[in-house]
Each structure stands twice: as C-alpha cells, then as structure tokens.
Amino acid sequence: MIRIVAACVIGAALAGGLAFVGTTVATETSSSAEPVNQSLYNYGDR
C-alpha cells in the first residue's frame, strides 16, 4: 500500500512537472485569452 502511495506521489510529481513545463512553454508562445488594452473592462465576454 505504501508503494501505491509512493507511486501516486511520484506520478503526481512527474505529471505536475511535465504539465508545468508545457504550461510555461505554451504560455510564452501563445497569446493570452484575456482582453487587453481596454480602458473600462467588461465583467466578461460570452
């Protein structure tokens, strides 16, 4: 059981690390979904 918990932790760390790297790379290469350069902002857009 401890091995399962350890596997969970290691797996989560790996998944988290990979996703973080992917996130960072993609954030730097893609444009933001947020509105920019407005003066008065909407609560949101549908």
Place this chain on the structure above:
Amino acid sequence: MAVPRLNAARAERLLPWAVGAGAGVLALGPGLGPGFMLSYDMAAVPEPPLSQVTLGGGGGFPRAVPSDAVLGALGTVLPGDAAQALLLMAVFTLAGAGAGRLLPGGWAGPAGSTAARAAAAAFYVWNPFIAERLLLGQWAMLLGYAGLPWLVPAVGRVAAAARPAGVRDAARLVPALLPAAAGGFSAMVLSALAGLPAAVLGARGAGRALRAGAVLAGVVAALSLPWLVPALGSGARTDPAAVELFAARADTPFGAVGSLLSLGGIWNAHAVPQWYGLPVLAACRLTLSAAGVAGWVWLVRRGGAPGFGAGLSAASAAGLGVALAGTTEPGREVLSGLIGLWAGFGPLRDGQLYVAPLALLQAAGVGAAALWACRAAADSEARVGGADAVTPPGGRDGEGHGDTGSRGRPRTPARSDRAAAPSRSRGLRTGRGRRSERPAASAGERVGALLGALLALAPIALLPGLLWGAAGRLDPVDYPDEWRRVQRLVDEDPRLGRVLVLPWSAYRGLDWRADGRDLVVLDPATKLFDRRAVWNDDLRVGDGTRVRLAEGEDPLADRVGRLHAADLGIRRYTASLGELGIRYILLERRAAEPLSGADAAAALGPLAGDNRFSSDGTGPAAVHDGARLLLLEVPDRHVDPPNDELTGLEGTAWFVTVGTIIWSLGGSGSSLVSMRTGPPRGAVSRKENPT
C-alpha cells in the same frame, strides 16, 4: 518524540486531505507566496477591513457578507495576502478531504480503498468547475463547494436516523455548513440545493422527510442571517434580462450539454483555463465524467451511498436542469419570469453554478470506479488462480459486508442490498473492530489500486491549465505604495462618509504584473476601505460585437448613476454626492485618462471637464494626487454623514448566527462533521421491524 507509523488505515484517512492540499499547492503555486491573487471578483486587499460595513451595514446587496468579514478577521492576525492564500487552500483541502470521505470503507483492500479515496478527492478538487470559478474569482462560493461533501452525507445521516430529526440533529449539521456560512450568499444557495434533496429523499416517510427538510432549512436560515437580513432590507433588484448574459454556454466542442456534463460551461469566455477547449482533452474529460456517473450508479445500487444516494442524484439532476434551462429559449423565459416575479430567484441566472452537486456525484463515482476496478481485478485473478488464492478471509461478494467507517470503526450493515456490496474487509477487521492480521495485497488488489492511482492523476493530466497559478493567470501581484497610502489616508479620517469609486465602471485592467499583461479584476478600491464604497455594480458583458448591460442591485449606486447622466455641473454634482453621504471620490487615473466624449461623461460625470482631476475651489478638493490615483474630498459642509452601522436587526442576526455556531460546536465536538450519528437506516429498520 515518537513518530506515528503510517499504517494503512491512517493513510486511507489522511491521503484525501493530502490530495486536496497538494492540489491546492499545485493550483495556486506562486500565489501561496507574497502578493495578492487578483482575478475578476477576487479582489483581495492589504489589511482587509473588518468593519460594520463588511459585516453587512450600509445597505446595498450583501454579496460579500460575511466572506469579506471572514477575510478581515483573518487579516487581523495575518497579512492580507496570507489570509487570502489560507482561505483558498482551505477550499482545496476541505473539498478533497470531504470527497475522499464519501466512499464506503471496506469495499476493497487497504491499497484499493486508499487509491479510490484519492481518485475521488482529486476529481473533486481538479475539474473545470473549480478552475473556472476560481478564475472568475468566486472564492467565497467555492467555500460552499468545499463544504458539499461534508454536508450531503451529514444530512443523509440525520434524515435516515432512527428517530425523527430534531434540534440535536441541527447541531450536527451546523459544522458541515460552516464553510458555506463563511462564503455567504452563493455558497448557501448551493448548499441548500444539494442538502434539501438529501434531507427529503433520505428519510422514511413524508413526515420524517418534512422534519429533516425543516431542520436543514432552519440551520441554513440561521447561518444565513448575516446576509439574509441586510438583503431583505436592501431594496435590491435583479435584472431579468441578465439570464441570457449569464446562461451556461458551450466551452468545449461538445456543445452546452457536453460542456456542462464535464463540469464546464461557464458564461465568461475569459474564465476558462489554458488549453481547456482542446478536443482531445475535452473528450477525455467528458469520458472521465461519464465514467464517474457510471461509477456512481454502481455505487448507489450496491448501497454505497447510504442515506444520501438518492438525494445527491436528485440534486445533481436538478442542478443540471437549472443550468440547461438557461441554454434554451423557453428555459430562459421561465427563469426571467421567475426573477421578474421575485428578485430572490436572481441566483438562478448563473446556471452553471448549479452543476456543483454533479461534480460531487462524479467525484464519488470516479472513486467508485476505482473500487470496481479492484473488485474486477481480484475476480479475474480468482478465475485464473482459484478462489482460495484471492478470496479474503470473510468471503467474497455477496457473502457479507463488514463495512468499515472512514475512521476505522465498524458499521452495522445498513441495508440488505449493502450485504451484496463487494466487501474485502471482513478479513481485515473483525465485527467488533479488532484488527486481524492483514493479508498481503493480492496481485488483483494491486492492479486495481494502480488503476485507482491513475484515476487520481487523470484530472490533473486532463486539465493542465489549472496548474501553477492557472498557467500564470493567478500570479500574485503587490499593491503599489500609492494604494496603501490612499488606504491609510481614508481610514485615518474619523469623520463619517462614503467613498465613490470612479470611473463609473466596476472592472479594471491593472498593469501590476511583471510581464506587463493587464489583470482584469473588480476595482480593489471597492474593498479597500473600512467604510462603504459606492461603485457601479452594473455588469457589462460582451456578447459578440455588442456590450450588454445587466443592471446592478445597489439602489445607492443607481442614484449616483443618475447624477452622472443628469449633467449637473461640478457644484451641484459635488453637493448631491455629499447629500448621499459621499465624502471621498477615488479615481483610478489609468482607467480614466483614455476616456473621451460621451464615455468620459458617463464614467466621470462633471469631473470629465477640461480641468478634470484638479480642484479649482468649486468642486471637491484633492487630498492625494498621484500617478495612479486621485483622491478628492467633498467639502465637509456638503456631506450628510451617513449611518452605515449595523441596524439592531442586523446585529441580532449576527448574534443568533454566532450563538448557533457556538452552541453546535459545544454539542458536537470540534470536528467539521460529528461522527456520532445514529445507527444506519437499515439497521434501525430491522430493530423496528424484526420480522
């Protein structure tokens, strides 16, 4: 000092807490360090005020009561950013722990059970609902979401108890409702939606159902008084036209229905995580949600959700129905009609909110799927290697159910159908709770547990956009010194008077991020001071090429809006503001300076003139004139000091609510939910009907 050994039972109990807390760390990431996470409605401020206004005084619809007061109370002992981080971590941790606790004990071996609880916890804290609501800044509502897995089974136990629900049961429900009580309006509405069906459907007979429902309604009302009393006296209105603006929408390739079923579908296109709509990820998430529903059906049919299975199913269906109603023309007409009839139906306009019970159902179902996997793997192994090799002491499916509570206490089999539950625990615990020697986990058990572990990781892998501050969107920022200076200037003034927040629009794009991107947030000035802020609570929503407006709820804001439209001239404008009790005008320069023409007139009123933002003696005088903020003071002779203190009724409401909490904690111990529940429903039935 001896370190407690991490035995299987302890790991099974603690892992969901760890999963919740770990998910919180992964999701908030840098936000747990210094600085404030600001996003749409989440406008945390330094030294958050704890004043009569944050407690509900001053009029206006109390949307932030008592959540801002809770933040203010924490702010008295912690820095404002730490208080915010603590509350957000509480959301994840409580949600994860509660979801993991929903599953029955003893349906698999220790490894399988632990993995199943981890899977349920992970799904509940890492799904599109929590991601989108977090990005929309609705942390107070998420407190209610975190409380749902504690509330629903607690209500089920009260409803199914041997004796009809009474006052003592109310004391047991209060702790489960505390997170929602701290969250306020939306959190409580959500809790009522999830709890009432469990109360009614979990009881035997109409009379008991009514009593259980009444007890829950009474507790919800008692804990809602701090915002309910000001709300009833606020004269607030809700714009029925807003139904269309805030209806759920398709944010995946699978339409509104598919989006809602996979717990997405929020109305705001800017509140979705990065890569959320990628077809592969969306398809996998929908599949996981479907697996959750299937797992839930499997669990309920085998009695794995005693007392609350039918209730949670009904709440999920009702919530999904409300959410779907906003996506069809007839449904929108019905909702608009209801809101027009009574403003209290206003919360129904944000339909996606109500898929929260479905998230809980799916989370429990995903955990159940892990339990099922353990069983299937063990059965498969039995077929290959012979029953004796894999059947745990105590028998196989259908031979008994030694259900073990989440705290390791044995339970009496609750219902006859639970006797058919896939128990693996009889050999692990004796009927009186004495621990017998644990057999080593079988190969099947290990396979099932591994599958459960994969299910626990799947939500994170399928929604990577929530990682590390939602891919940077929740990166913390610090307030410029000027903001803190203005806060001190106003708070140190002992004279009564409100603060008008300009430009006359609620949301700002602040350039405080290191990367230069604007962060969109409710103007923090609305929460910065210990006195009433008056701001434009009309909600602008972009819909295609148009910007549409949902009228706000604050009557005072409505009066200020009319002043702006009346073109009064600076003298009369200033005097009129003073008559409304406004002493200060705070103007954010970066939002105001680009405005021109009609936009400027609407957003700044007479302050939009050529000599705007400067005092020439005829209007308000500048007491702070900085690069970012301009603070103007209305001449004292014009200011009619307002009374924004709590009324006697509002004070009494707080007294009742706090008294109820103290009484319940005294009666039920300090845990979030009392475990001293009555005997399970089925067991009682046997006592009453020995035949």
